[in-house]
Amino acid sequence: MTQITRRAGLGAMAALLAAPNLARAQTPTIRIVVPFGPGGSTDAVARLVSPGLQQRLGANVVVENRSGAAGSIGADLVAKARPDGQTWLLTFDSHSTIPALLRNPPFDVLKDLDPVMLIGGSPYAVATRPDKPFQTMADVVAAAKARPDGVSYGSTGNGTIGHLSMIRLGEKAGARMTHVPYRSGGLAVNDAVAGHVDMMIGSAALMLPHITGGSLRPLLQFGPQRLSRLSETQTAAEAGFPGMEAEAWWAVFAPHGTPAEMVNRMNAALKETLSEERARTVMTETQQARLVLSTPAECGTFFRGQVETWGALVRAANIQPD
Incomplete structure (x- = not known):
């Protein structure tokens, strides 16, 4: 009887242990x-x-x-x-x-x-490493005109709206820049912070932690008005590129x-x-x-x-x- 009770107890315990699985x-x-x-x-x-x-x-x-x-x-x-x-x-x-x-x-x-x-x-924004020689987008355009294809920018990939916006901006400004596509925003940001590209374009959602942390400096934003956390950064329209909103x-x-x-x-x-x-x-x-x-x-x-x-x-x- 004791043996039967013991077996029953073990069986019940096994069932309890197996239940969560x-x-x-x-x-x-x-x-x-x-x-x-x-x-x-x-x-x-x-x-x-x-x-x-x-x-x-x-x-x-x-x-x-x-x-x-x-x-x-x-x-x-x-x-x-x-x-x-x-x-x-x-x-x-x-x-x-x-x-x-x-x-x-x-x-x-x-x-x-x-x-x-x-x-x-989230509006697109352009940012650069703080030690790069660009304070505004006008500085970028001037450098790109002086050295066609000599200024590089990263994006989250070919065909993203950010990439297309930079093409449109280059055409309007008459400046050629070199595009470096990445497979993710994380990779693009890492290379921008490391200085492997002169700047990058990404959503404000992607860029703000790095801008707030001081590892990137904002140059331009593509929203209809300035974001509260980018209040000192020009919109594309303010920088002389009307109709260039991109989100x-x-x-x-x-x-x-x-x-x-x-x-x-x-x-x-x-x-x-x-x-x-x-x-x-x-x-x-x-x-x-x-x-x-x-x-x-x-x-x-x-x-x-x-x-x-x-x-x-x-x-x-x-x-x-x-």
């Missing part, structure tokens, strides 16, 4: 694919929302970085994933230029991915055919997460970003306009992928 095995895992390397603003947004999504969706949320080819490698992974609500894309503005940038895109950005939410945006943006997409109820549930979870005080403060104050938190339909309308607007510039400038 069984629960974990049954908890679904959701992948948030970021088509850029770690350290950039897109990666930061994905990691900011992950805890809130995990709580609201009742799933393990994993951020997966898949960089390369202007974000098309990671986006293609999502486009070809099963539309079962387990895989999502959180991407950047270069997503809109893929059709014009790549000769034979592996997927159709408008047909193979369904819009979920336009999270928001980085982040959006979420799902594999085409993902059921509407899943898309709406993710949209709601994102909205609730980014409406929390901490997340909203990080986005709007720390990173000076503009939150939109759109509906799926609004995201689709916005994205189609971006594909048309920036795709035309990519084709006109004959920009090639990284």
